[in-house]
Amino acid sequence: xxxxxxxxxxxxxxxxxxxxxxxxxxxxxxxxxxxxxxxxxxxxxxxxxxxxxxxxxxxxxxxxxxxxxxxxxxxxxxxxxxxxxxxxxxxxxxxxxxxxxxxxxxxxxxxxxxxxxxxxxxxxxxxxxxxxxxxxxxxxxxxxxxxxxxxxxxxxxxxxxxxxxxxxxxxxxxxxxxxxxxxxxxxxxxxxxxxxxxxxxxxxxxxxxxxxxxxxxxxxxxxxxxxxxxxxxxxxxxxxxxxxxxxxxxxxxxxxxxxxxxxxxxxxxxxxxxxxxxxxxxxxxxxxxxxxxxxxxxxxxxxxxx
Numbered sequence: 001x002x003x004x005x006x007x008x009x010x011x012x013x014x015x016x017x018x019x020x021x022x023x024x025x026x027x028x029x030x031x032x033x034x035x036x037x038x039x040x041x042x043x044x045x046x047x048x049x050x051x052x053x054x055x056x057x058x059x060x061x062x063x064x065x066x067x068x069x070x071x072x073x074x075x076x077x078x079x080x081x082x083x084x085x086x087x088x089x090x091x092x093x094x095x096x097x098x099x100x101x102x103x104x105x106x107x108x109x110x111x112x113x114x115x116x117x118x119x120x121x122x123x124x125x126x127x128x129x130x131x132x133x134x135x136x137x138x139x140x141x142x143x144x145x146x147x148x149x150x151x152x153x154x155x156x157x158x159x160x161x162x163x164x165x166x167x168x169x170x171x172x173x174x175x176x177x178x179x180x181x182x183x184x185x186x187x188x189x190x191x192x193x194x195x196x197x198x199x200x201x202x203x204x205x206x207x208x209x210x211x212x213x214x215x216x217x218x219x220x221x222x223x224x225x226x227x228x229x230x231x232x233x234x235x236x237x238x239x240x241x242x243x244x245x246x247x248x249x250x251x252x253x254x255x256x257x258x259x260x261x262x263x264x265x266x267x268x269x270x271x272x273x274x275x276x277x278x279x280x281x282x283x284x285x286x287x288x289x290x291x292x293x294x295x296x297x298x299x300x301x302x303x304x305x306x
Contacts, residue, residue, distance in 0.1 A: 007054070011051055011210075011211065012046065012210050018043050023036070026051060026214070029211070036051070038060055038063060044084060045197060048197045048199060048207075049197075055297065056230040065236055067200075068171070069197070070198070071165075072166075073193045076098060076162075079189035084195075092189070094188065095161045098161075102186060103156060103165075107148070109150065110147070113144065114146045116144065117177050147173070148173065149168040149169060150166075153165055179192045230278065230297050231277075238271070240263065240270045240271070253293060259289065280294070281294040
């Protein structure tokens with residue numbers, strides 16, 4: 001029904017839904033199957049979930065900006081098997097005397113190594129960790145590098161042990177693990193009680209719509225009004241502009257000679273624009289002196305245009 005829809009639909013994910021649940025719901029609303037998302041959210045989490053629609057799904061794995069911002073609420077004095085308040089409480093501890101500064105000092109920033117939680121979608125030997133966890137199994141997990149850019153403690157109640165963190169981080173960061181590790185460093189334990197993502201891959205909450213709002217737009221046949229053009233996700237990249245001949249070659253997968261361009265190419269990703277707008281992304285190969293297509297993200301050519 002909506003084969004002509006292409007771009008990004010930013011969803012404010014509701015609590016209780018997995019990211020896949022959101023995709024399944026949208027397939028019913030949009031009446032189309034070709035959907036993907038960037039940045040998985042746990043069921044208890046809410047907030048920004050960029051959904052890629054139509055041929056824009058090809059962009060999911062090559063986004064230049066994969067930074068995230070989270071507002072995370074926590075409770076000191078508890079340790080759970082899931083590292084959040086939805087799990088079984090394994091231990092309780094006294095948290096008297098812990099200050100806002102103590103909390104900030106206990107959360108590392110920069111490039112750190114983080115061990116994924118057992119209750120996560122990480123796959124080990126073909127099986128998801130959460131599946132093993134539900135069977136009562138715990139296996140050794142390899143620590144993974146993640147980037148914690150900034151952490152603010154926006155509030156802490158010393159009497160209840162409840163507080164809030166704002167966390168700016170890179171992709172693959174488990175916020176509940178960050179809070180769990182914070183509690184371990186403090187010596188009292190901590191669980192995440194609520195999580196809201198306010199920013200992901202260049203998109204903020206003010207660009208998002210609830211599933212109910214999206215359904216209303218669909219009922220009025222106005223979905224195209226809330227679809228963001230795919231080039232918005234690549235607006236931070238340096239640009240290469242192509243002429244008519246170069247546009248045709250690019251769209252047919254032909255590598256372009258770097259000497260054709262008055263650009264001092266570096267080894268990074270470029271946004272490519274042709275005579276008819278945004279085409280996709282390319283990577284300069286300095287050794288071969290050519291511009292290699294990374295991903296063609298424009299509408300496919302019709303036969304009479306080839």
